[in-house]
Amino acid sequence: MAEAIFFNGGARGSWKVTKQSALKGAGLAGVGFVDRDVKVDTTASWTLSGVTSNLRYTNAAEKKLLDATPSVLAKPGATCAALIPITKSAGWWAMAQDERRAVLEDKSRHIAIGSDYLSVVSRQLVHCRDQPGAQFDFLTWFEFRPEDEGRFDELLGKLRATSEWGFIEREVELRLEKAS
Amino acid sequence: MAEAIFFNGGARGSWKVTKQSALKGAGLAGVGFVDRDVKVDTTASWTLSGVTSNLRYTNAAEKKLLDATPSVLAKPGATCAALIPITKSAGWWAMAQDERRAVLEDKSRHIAIGSDYLSVVSRQLVHCRDQPGAQFDFLTWFEFRPEDEGRFDELLGKLRATSEWGFIEREVELRLEKAS
Secondary structure (H helix, E strand, O other), X not given: OOOEEEXXXXXXXXXXXXXXXXXXXXXOOOOOEEEEEOXXXXXXXXXXXXXXXXXXOOOHHHHHHHHHOOOOOOOOOOOEEEXXXXXXXXXXXXXXXXXXXXXHHHHOOHHHHHHOOOOOOEEEEEEOOOOOOOOOOEEEEEEEOHHHHHHHHHHHHHHHOOOHHHHEEEEEEEEEEEOO | OOXXXXXXXXXXXXXXXXXXXXXXXXXXXXXXXXXXXXXXXOOOOEEEEEEOOOOOOOOHHHHHHHHHOOOOOOOOOOOEEEEEEEEEOHHHHHOOHHHHHHXXXXXXXXXXXXXXXXXXXXXEEEEOOOOOOOOOOEEEEEEEOHHHHHHHHHHHHHHHXXXXXXXXXXXXXXXXXXXX
16 A cells, blocks of 8 residues: 655754755746645645655666665754755656656666665655645655765766656755754 | 656546456455546545556567557447456566566567457556555556447456466456446
């Protein structure tokens, strides 16, 4: 069963927004806080929700590597986070599975690049394309220690330079710090 | 954007149930009719819903073949239908993408078998595993002419004999005919 996850953006929440940017396409209404929850907060300015799901591109050898360094959220000291909702183009979704895999990994090394940062960046991929009415395809969530922010920026820079990113048609970034 | 599809089972609908069987795992409450709709019918005994989505396993060569014989629903004369909701095991979903593809196509020839019946069986794959609260992983829908029922039975027989079907842990079948 899919685990549903809700990101409620508004005037309160356990993560304080330190920076909010619309990188491509429409942005989201500016908010002071984001709460990562198991339900909708009806008082929020906006709610983005989706589910964790099975792997879509990762092969057995790559999975073995990922399983050896599981991504653990809420690690002590990981007081920085980022919520990056993204949408890929119709052209991306119209491709066959092997064509998407070829762009994602053979050309763009998405899984390999991410693997280099497993020890410093915890992440969770939330799928929402298949949720009726969803605004985005994915809600990507990252947590890291303040001293690793430079490495996280490096990871984003590498991914955004790939040919896969040419298929991103909407991208919003919220940088967050744990509210005290 | 995903297209949401609802199958409402109850006392009324555009498809009359001619046979309802629980092949594996729990069945569904017996109903006289099924309506294939764009919304929930709150008077129905049960509603199964999901979305159409992108291809998950099909490669470019296979897609080319499928695109050459598009599956068209509501063809004149196609007065028989089947709704077969299925759920695969946790073991299936825990496999990496290449491992699932190896079972589905290399071992089971799922795409190739299906392709042999494209001209007589129209089908639609509705995904529901990623819908919070869904009872099944997929709702598979088929339409065919009464004279092609034997070929449809043959298709089901071939698929159910594959090693992929060893991963099916729940399967219900409803045979339907167009209500006059």
